[in-house]
Amino acid sequence: MIKRQHIVSDFFGEAEAMRTAFDARVKDSYKQTVNWQYFCAPQMYTYLRTVPQQVIPEPLFGRFMQHMKQWCIDNLGLIPTGAPNLHLMVNGCTLGLHSDFHNGTWGFVYSLTRWQNRKFSGGETLLMRDGVPSYKKHHVHGEVLYELVPAHFNQLLLFDDRIVHGTQTIEGSMDPIEGRIALVGHLRATSPLVTGPLDAAAARKVILECQRRLGEQAREHKDVQGTITFRLAVAASGAVESVAVLTDNLVTALAGYDASAEVTAVKAMVQQAVAKLVFPSSSGKSTVVAAVLVPLPDFRPIEIVVPHAGRPARLQESFKARLKDSEALGFVVDLEGNLESNTFVVREPIAGTIRIEANRIVAAFDPPMWVPSQRDQFEAGLSENLEFLAKYGG
Template sequence: MIERQHVVNEFFPEADAMREAYDLKVKDPYKQTVSWQYFCAPQMYTYLRTVPQQMFPEPLFGRFMQHMKQWCIDHLGLVPMGVPNLHLMINGCTLGLHSDFHNGTWGFVYSLTRWQSRKFSGGETLIMRDGVPSYKKHHVQGESLYELVPAQFNQLLLFDDRIVHGTQTIEGSMDPIEGRIALVGHLRPTSPIVKGALDPAGARKVILDFHRQLAEQITAYKEVQGTLTFRLAIAASGEVESVTILTNNLVTPATGYAPSAEVEQVRNLIQRAAAALRFPAANGKSTVTAPVLVPLPDLKAIEIVVPHANRPARLQEVLKAQLKDIEAQGFQIEHAGDEFAVREPLAGSIRIESNRIAATFDPPMWVPSQRDHFQVNLKESLGMLARIGG
């Protein structure tokens, strides 16, 4: 079970190939074609970033993203939210202390930095420790307040996105070959992931009913916050054979990750309720991986309707042509008839009807701001589609 933060060394088998591709792109300043964004918010952030597709060959980067996604599903029960940014930090670059509560459940940093031969100081990820320093202590400084995690080559660092964190200021070379190079992104829960004989729609309904029942049971635990993901092994009969907790970042504001009776009670309640679930019978065994956000969020489906005055067939063709760009943002979509079935980041559908575009998605285990942001962006995207000329 993964809690608070986690490091995976030697994460991707083709890390050397990715680093070689990076070096080839930037080593000759007269031939470099990468478009960098200089991201500077004074007194907070200073760094360069770009989309990784500019840097790495498409097949290689595709294999990285597939490896990343599968590892996250297997070990965390979460998925990456779209494509990460590629960060370059050279002399003077820094990431001030901040929290990414609105961006994801977990943050990640995948390093392509040649850390052992670096020519700079700084560059470690700074992660604040739990608790407020006591004024009674005579002297508190440095790593009694925070932890510094070096950006070792081919290392994946994961941490709770709520934790205040940053990156130590780089002091040293201005050469992009000698900088701190990392892919940076966020992970969130997806709709339940169903493998095996079970019908996915039926299994998702069982989990949604489970969430609704759970919402009533944990109302009393007002201080517990966070996300727990679990994997159920399910017999052909529909009975749950085992419950494995994958991640657990349940905390209270007062205790953080320190032991808490309330947190333990909520974890046990969720585990017992999950073990008691009954799924429809099937012709073989299955697994279901699902999240629980505490406190439970809005459990109403996301429904967005946008009117249009175009030919439905025309809009379907346009949407099909845009699927590759949409999937690069983290969506997994299949086209069938007049419907586009969405698998990730949420299960749902987009239907192009005679005079409207209707989108429906499962309620996400996301905090309200994350859900709101998803809905606003989706409505804007569907609105743009609706305005395309016939």
């Protein structure tokens, strides 16, 4: 089970190929065509970033993301929130202290930095420790207050997105080859994931009802916050054979990750509830991966309706064309869905459908296990994309 933070060394088998591709793209200043964004918020952030495909070939980056996604599902019960940014930090670059709970449940930093041969100082990820130092102590400084995590090559660093964190200021070369290079992104829950013959839609309904019941029971533990994910082994009969907790960042503001009777009670409540679930019977054993956010979020499904004056067939073709850039849309659509009824089945970041009707586009999604700001951000982006489609796609 992963809590608070975690490091995976030698994460990806093709890390050298990724780094070689980066070097080839930036080593010749006269030929470099990378579209870098100089991201500078004075006294807070200074660094360069771009989309990874600017420097890493699409097939190679696709293999990395597939590996990243599967690893996260298997070990965390979470998925990436789209593609990460590629960060480049050279002399003077820094990330000031901040937290990211609006962006995800976990943050990650995957390093392509030649750390052992670096020609700069700084560049470590700084993670603040839990707790407040006692004023009675005579002298408190440095790593009593925080932890510094070096950005070793091919290392994946995961940490609770609520932890106050930053990156130590780089002092050294301005050469991008000698800089701190990393893929930076976030992870969060998706709709329950089913592997095996168990009907996925039916399984999601069972999990949703369980989450609703837990929402009522958890109200008395209002100080507990965080996400717990679990993997259920489900028999052909529909009974739960075992429960494995994958990640657990349930905390209280007062205790942080220290022992807490309230946190213990909520964990026990969740595990007991999911262990007693009964799914529909199927032809064999299945696995279900799901998450519970505490406090439990809004259980209303996401529903967005956008009117249009175009032709449904043209809108469908336009939408299919835009699906080639699924990261820009913010979701992944199953093209094997029922296209004859103009319905697209959405798999990520949450399960749902997008249906193109005679005079309107209707989107319907499962209620997500996200904090309100994450839900609001997704709804706003989805509305913007559908309004664009309605206006220009038909």
